[in-house]
Amino acid sequence: MTATLLRRFAQGEPNASRACIEAFGGLVWTLARRASPTREDAEDAVQDIFLDLWRSASRYDPTVASETAFVATIARRRLVDRARARRRRPATDPLSSEPKVSTDAPPADRCIEATRAAAALEQLRPEQREVLLLSTQGFSHEEIAEQRGLPLGTVKAHARRGLIRVRALLVEAEVPDSTPPREVRP
Amino acid sequence: MTDVTQSIERLDELLCDRALFGLDPIEEAELVALLGHAVPDDDDTLRAAVAVDLATLGSLEPLPAGLAARLRADADRVFAPVVAPPRDPAPVPKRRRASSFVPWALAAAFGVLAVFGWLDRFREPPKVALVASTAPPVSTSTPPAPPSVVPPTPSQQRAELLAKRPDAKRVAWTGTKDPGAAGASGDVVWSSDAQEGYMTFRGLRPNDPKVRQYQLWIFDAERDDKYPVDGGVFDVPPEAAEVVVPIRAKIRAGKAKLFAITVEPPGGVVVSKREHIVLTAAP
DSSP: OOTTHHHHHHTTOTTHHHHHHHHHHHHHHHHHHHHOSSHHHHHHHHHHHHHHHHHHGGGOOTTTSOHHHHHHHHHHHHHHHHHHHHHTSOOSSOOOOSOOOOOSOOOTTSBHHHHHHHHHHTTSOHHHHHHHHHHTTTOOHHHHHHHHTOOHHHHHHHHHHHHHHHHHHHHHHOOOSSOOOOBOOO | OOHHHHHHHHHHHHHHHHHHTOOOHHHHHHHHHHHTSOOOTTOHHHHHHHHHHHHTOOSOOOOOHHHHHHHHHHHHHHTOOBSSOOSOOSOOOOOOOOOSOOTHHHHHHGGGOOOOOOOOOOOSOOOOEEESTTOOOOOSSSOOOOOBOOOOOHHHHHHHHHHHOTTOEEEEOEEOSSGGGTTOEEEEEEETTTTEEEEEEESOOOOOTTTOEEEEEEEETTSOTTSOEEEEEEOOOTTOSEEEEEOOOSSOOSSEEEEEEEEESTTOOSSOOOOOEEEEEOO
C-alpha cells in the first residue's frame, strides 16, 4: 500500500525519501523536461522540486488530492517560478517551439485528477485547448502569440477561459463523499 | 458591468495567470487584495492546471540514474540522522562584516507614515526551532536510542538554503534603541530567488503571545516603502537561547532591502504604528 507514502515520509520513516524518489522521480522529471529549455535546467528543477517536496510533505492531505497531484502541484509552482526567472534573464537556449503534450488519454492508472482533466479538455473549443496546453508547458503569453500568430489579448483570453472551464468541469466531477482520491503510482 | 462583476472577473484572470504563468509582485498584491487573504497554495485554479499537466503528460520518462543519485544524496543531507539538535548545523560561510550604515534613520521614518494598504494577514506564528537550550540531556547509563530520521528543522532548512542557493544572503541584525532590543543578536538569511528565508535570534526577549508578538516586515526595493511585505508573526519561547524562525512572506519580495522586527499586539497587525522596532537588517 503506497497511498500514505508522503505521510510515512513526513513521519520520518527510514528510507521513505528513497521510496518517494522512486515513486515520483519519473513524474517530476517528465514535467521538468517538458517545461525546461535544456536538460541541465530540467535537472536543476527536479532537485529544487524534491527539496520543496521534503519540506512540504507533512502538509499532504489524502482527502484533498492524490499524492501524484500533490507532487505535481509542487512541481508546477517551482517550474512556473523558474520560467518567470528565466524570462528576466537573457535567453541562453531557445525554447522548443513544438508542443510536448500527449493527445492520448492519460494512462488509466495515473490518478483520478488526470482522467477527469482529460475528459474536461475534450469539452474545450479547439483554440482554447491548444493555447491552454501550450500555457501549461511553460510558454509565455508572448511566445504563444508569436508561435500561433494570435493577438496577445486573444492568447490570454483563450488560456484563461480554457482553464476556468476545466476548473468548473473538475469541480462538477468531484463526488461529494469522503472517499480519498484514488491513488495510483505513476 | 458592476464593480463586483469586474472584481470577480479580474480575480479569475489573476488566478489563471498565477496558475499558468506566475504573477509579478504588483499582480500578487492585487490578487491578495481581491481575495482579502493570502492566496492558498492549492486553490481550485492551480489544481485544474495541475490536472491538465497530468492529463497531457503521456508516458513518463525514467529518472536519469545520475540525477536519482543526486536526489538521494540531497535527501540524505537534508535528513541526516538527528540524535541531538546541533548548536549550529549550518555550513556557515564567512560572516559578512556588518554594514556600518545602521538603517535606523529609515526605520525611524516609518513613524510618520499613516495608513498603509498592507493587504494580508497571516496570524498563525510559524514553528520555531529551539537550539541549544532545548537539547535533550544525554544519558550515560542507557544505550543511546538509534538515530531517528525526522523532517528538517528550520535550522536544517536554513543550512540547506545557504548550501543550495548562491543568492542566499546572511545579514546580521542590528539592535535599535528600543529597550526590547537590548542584548539581542542573530542574523537573517534570505534567498530572493527562492523567496525563502530564516531568522536567527539570540537574546531576544521571550514574549507572551497573549500580550504581544513579534512581526517581521520586509522592505522591497521594488515596492513603495509604505507597503512593506508582511513576513509573519512569531514568538520567542522562554529560556530559548537561540531560535530559528522561517520567514513567511505573504507576497513576493523581489529585492529585499531592509528587514525589520516590530513588537505588535497578539496576532500581529495589518498597519504597524512602528512604535517598537527592535531589530533591523539591511542586506
